[in-house]
Amino acid sequence: MELDVVSLSRFQFAMTALYHFLFVPLTLGLSMLLAIMETVYVTTGRAIWRQMTQFWGVLFGINFVLGVATGLTMEFQFGMNWSYYSHYVGDIFGAPLAVEGLMAFFLEATFVGLFFFGWDKLSKLGHLAATWAVAIGSNFSALWILIANGWMQNPVGAAFNPQTMRMEMVDFFEVVFNPVAQAKFVHTVSAGYVAASFFVLGVSAWYMLKGRHIALAKRSMTVAASFGLAASLSVVVLGDESGYLATEHQKMKLAAIESMWETEPAPAAFTAFGFPDQAARETHFAIHIPWLTGLVSTRSLNTEVPGIRDLVDLAKLRIRQGIVAYDALQGIRAAGGSGEPIPAAAQENFEANGRQLGYAYLLRRYVDDPRQATDAQIDQAAWDTVPQVAPLFWTFRIMVGLGVFFIVMMVTFFYLASRRRLDRYRWLLWVAVFSIPLPWVAIESGWFVAEFGRQPWIIEGVLPTAAAVSHLGIWDVLFTICGFVVIYTTLAIIEVKLMLKAIRKGPAFDNAHPKPNASLPSPGMHGAKPVPAE
Amino acid sequence: MILHELIDYPTLRIIWWALIGVLLIGFAMTDGFDLGVGVLSPFVARTDMERRIALNAIGPVWEGNQVWLILGGGAIFAAWPPLYAVSFSGFYLAMFLVLAALILRPVGMKYRSKRPEAAWRARWDAALFVAGFVPSLIFGVAVGNALVGAPFYFTTEMVPRYAGSFLGLLGPFPLLCGVLAVSMVVMHGGAWLTLKTDGPIAERSRRYGSMAALAVMVLFALGGLVVWLLLDGYRITSPIVTDGPSNPLLKSVVREPGAWMTNYRTYPWMLIAPAAGFIGAAGAWLGMRARSEVGTLLLSKLSIFGVISTVGVSMFPFLLPSSHAPDASLTVWDSSSSHLTLFIMLVSTAIFLPIILAYTSWVYRVLWGKVTEEEIRRTTDSAY
Incomplete structure (x- = not known):
């Protein structure tokens, strides 16, 4: 990598965006799981579901703040490091960001306070409404952000205006109903649901292995497996839709992912394995699966996929x-x-x-x-319009392989949960524990494919990334990169430690030792029946 | 799409100028007291429990309050893209400092009381002070620089360039504005803490808050004198086209002394803004002495409204003048988004802003009442 402002700015954006997206999936998915658990509590009136909501809520809170904090960086950075981009497409790109604030983020952030502080200030239904407001808010937030990102991949509904020297919106509905954005939205939130399901599944599995909080763990695993199964299927279906749309709108990205140097006769084969060679412009030791790429990406037998x-x-x-x-x-x-x-x-x-x-x-x-x-x-x-093929080729395959693994895992646990045999196979529980990080690997790979695969464009076919940067000195950017590295690393360490501490401590209600600050053990959580000892 | 022609371009531009003001004032009125509590805590809350009470006084609301800032940023991006591009990149290092401080805040709030060790808590308390002080100071300094003019220009292809440095932002007048901003949030944070707490915290908050209210009056007056007598303002000298394309390079501008006062001569009713700034601060000072909690908070809000509006109306139609190339200054008439975008954004705002105000007021009502030690002990898992 050359040490210029463009590369440094790209590095900083990639780093802060990937970091931001460590927290977002869990917020998206866990907020939904909390809402589901609390709905069960309100409809059945069984206290354990409330305790589950509160326990997973503590972990949600630790994660949520970092999602919010690192999200600020994203909003600031467009202006700070990509000022020509901001000027050039702000007329279109800014609108979904602002609508996100109006419609989604305000809702999420206002009610998250009530989620934590409102348990004894609100009626059961009132609190449930607050929890759903957080879940809906965070998911709508993703919708508008992905409309903005989808427009970078497929810039519809806009035209260049020579008088202002920038792109301007000509059709808002085209921007909102951009097929790329819609497919991306469902794909991304489903991926968040998968991540949260694996998180809940894995932590619960650990409790089962340790023989702690069995009632909470079993119920949580059942919810996570059902929700996770639906989500992992949805991820793949919408991932497929994204691939299909890439054929239409981002042919180069698709060709690079497939490391397909030449146009092949339809239907094109899928390269399951191989070593892409950018310099020689060919793929060594390729193993092909006939027809697959052609079928998936064009949904026909006779449409060519261009190389x-x-x-x-x-x-x-x-x-x-x-x-x-x-x-x-x-x-x-x-x-x-x-x-x-x-x-x-x-x-x-x-x-x-x-x-x-x-x-x-x-x-x-x-x-x-x-x-x-x-x-x-x-x-x-x-x-130059050809992105680096090898990293795309590999990250894509990591993502897809993990996606298949997620379905297998979720089917297995769903089956075990429905047969009430979740505690039968200890080794499977260990697999669940060690699978916790995998959705994150898949998600970050997915973003890498989406964003790196668009290079050299910041907006596909409209503005090259190199033209979009701010007029900054190398030292300015180096300074902020160091700043972000220091702050983000510190926060990551603290976050993981607090998360582990909260998990080890477990749910508050059957904690044998009263908390240091508590004068009384919680008085039965206001009428809720204490959980029977396990 | 012809619908957007319902409202003409110049009107939309004025509406969006006012709406950005509403969002920034909304930020200062709500999150302002959160920042103020951050700055005040070391002085008014001395024991660990007092600290927790102070933090929990803003605990359930600061997250929602902060969205005013996020929305303000998003709205500037969407409605005034050149302003967003020029200011965020021009003030690069200052923006980074704001960002770093604002990142510390949510984390500090959430994590501080998660561990019992005194050293852990002391570190986060320091972080929370920084997270309140630094953004307030820098926002004030940024507004000061907007009044002075920032050294930016555009290339012929409309690429924004910046000819200044970070240290160049720290002139005496911008620093004065920065200190004014800090005083304002301290006044507001003091008003909030007297409303939400009891006993020694409320007592000390009243004392520091009323000192801050005095400081607001003095610094605001001083700032006004500087703008009137010493500082050059800017004036458009070419014929003003209010419905032209958003290209800042099509006009000519001069710098001249006293130019920031012309609007008050042309439209004397605009004097309401500075008057509100003074009356609010004076009222907040009196309110604290008279122990009127709600009244003090409302008057403090009035003062914030007045101070920020004063900047807006003094500079109108300028958003960000350029000291390096005055002709490139960004104004309401040549730095907005397109007619269509402004219209769509207005429709979304008209739909969602009332909803936001409704549920925000509901949340504040649910959370009404003083924060007590007993409550924190009882809910120690969820409390900050």
Whole structure:
């Protein structure tokens, strides 16, 4: 990696975003599980479900604050490190972020206080409503953030305005109902549900192995297995939908994931294993599964999936169109500046080629004025549209492999729970404990595929990442990277320690030792029956 | 889509100028007291239990309150993209400090009382002080720099550039504004703690809060004098086009002494803003002495409304003037989002802001009442 502002800013964004997304999935999923548990409590009136809600709520709280705190970084960073991006697409990208605040985050953050502080201030139903408000708020929050992110992958409903030199919204509903965003939303929240289910399943399994809190653990595992089974199936179905949409909107990302250098006759094979070689532009030792890629990504037997080389040829064509658009834009601006009427030729050329303007900016790496670019430079810029294949190839396979494993695990535990045999196989319980981190591995891999696979674009086909950065010094960015590393590492250590401490301590209600600050043991949690000793 | 033409572009721009004000004032009125409690805690809450009472006085609400800031940031991004781009990147290191402090806050709140060790708690208490003090100071300094003008410009392709440095932000007038902002949140935090607590914490909060209210009056007056007599303001000299494209490079601007006072001469009713700043602070001072808890809080809010609105109306139509290239200054007429985006955002705000206000008031009502030691002991698992 070169030590320039672009690479450093990318590194900082990737680091802080991946870190933020360590906490988000658990917030998304656990808030739903809390709402489900409390609903059972309110409908059946059985105290153990309330205790479950409160116990998992403590762990939820430890995780939630870091999700909120690190989310602030994300909002600030667009302006701090990507100011040209913010100026260029703020008209479209800012709107879903603001709506997220209005519609979702306010709800979530306002009611999370009541979730923790409202147990004896609210009626049963009142508190349940607060818990659902947190769950709905956090999930809607994900919806709007993914609408914003989906637009970066598939920028619909917007056009470039030469007068303001930026992209502007032309159709809000196209932005909201962007198919890429909708598929991403369900895929991402389902992944969060899977993560939370594995978390609850694993922690409960540990209690079973230690012979503690059996009643709570069994019920929690049953909820987690049912919810997790539905979620892990949904992740794969919507992941498949995302793949299908990538075929339509992000062909290069798909080709890179598949390490497919040449267009193959339909239906294309899936490369299950192999070593992608960027320099030689081929894949060594590839093991193919016939038809699979073609079937999954085009849902037909006779549609071709274009390979990298053909897509590079397409990029060359678009770069040339982009140069025409760039030239026309200069004509339009010159006329605008001097107050003369805009030349008809420039107007016409811009209308015909304006969509590819971003491709001209890819040449900036080699030449200041894209119109001066040589054929060799256009060739180079076209090959720049190929992301690094090997990391994408591998992270994608890790994600998919884990996705299959999640379904198997959830089916198994769902079966055991329905047969009331959760405590039968100790080794399976250990598998559940050690599986806790795996959904996070899959989720972070998924984000890597989504974002790294879009490179060199920050907005697919519209703005190259390199053009989007702020005018900062290398030392500024290095300083903040160090700052984030120090703060985030410290917080991660503290978070994990507190989480482990809370898990070891277990639910408060059958704790043998009164808490240091408590003058009385909780007086039966206000009418709730104490849980029978286990 | 023709619907958005229902409201014309200049009107939408003014509405969004006012709405950003509403969001920032909403932030200062609500989260302001949370920040103030952070700053005040070491002085008014001396034992561990007092600390916990002070923290739990803001415990259930600060998270929701902070969303005013997040929403304010999001709304600036959506409604005034050039302002968002220029200010966040220009004030890069200052923004990082704010961010670092704001990250410490939720974590400090949640984690402080999770372990019994005194050293652990003392560290988080220090963090919470920083988390209240630093953002308040820097927000004030940022507003001061907005009044002075920030050294930014645009390249011909509208790429924002910044010609200043971090230390350049710390001029005497911006620092004065920073101290004013800290005094304001301390006044507000004091008012909140007198309402939500009893005994020695409330007593000390009243004392520090009334000192802060005096400081607000003095510093606000001093700031006003500087703006009137010493500081250059900015004025648009080219014909003003209110419905033109959002391109800040199409006008000319001059810097001149006293320019931030012209709006008050043209529209004397705007003097309501500075008057509210003074009356509110004076009222809060009296209220603390008269032991009127709710009255003090409301008057403190009035003061905050007045001080922040004063900045807004003094600068109107400027959002962020450029000291480096005055023509590139960002104004209400040339730095907004498109007509369509402003309209859509207005519709969403019109739908959701009343809902937010409704449930926020409900939550505050549920949580009404003083925080007591007994309550914290009883709910020690969920309490901060």
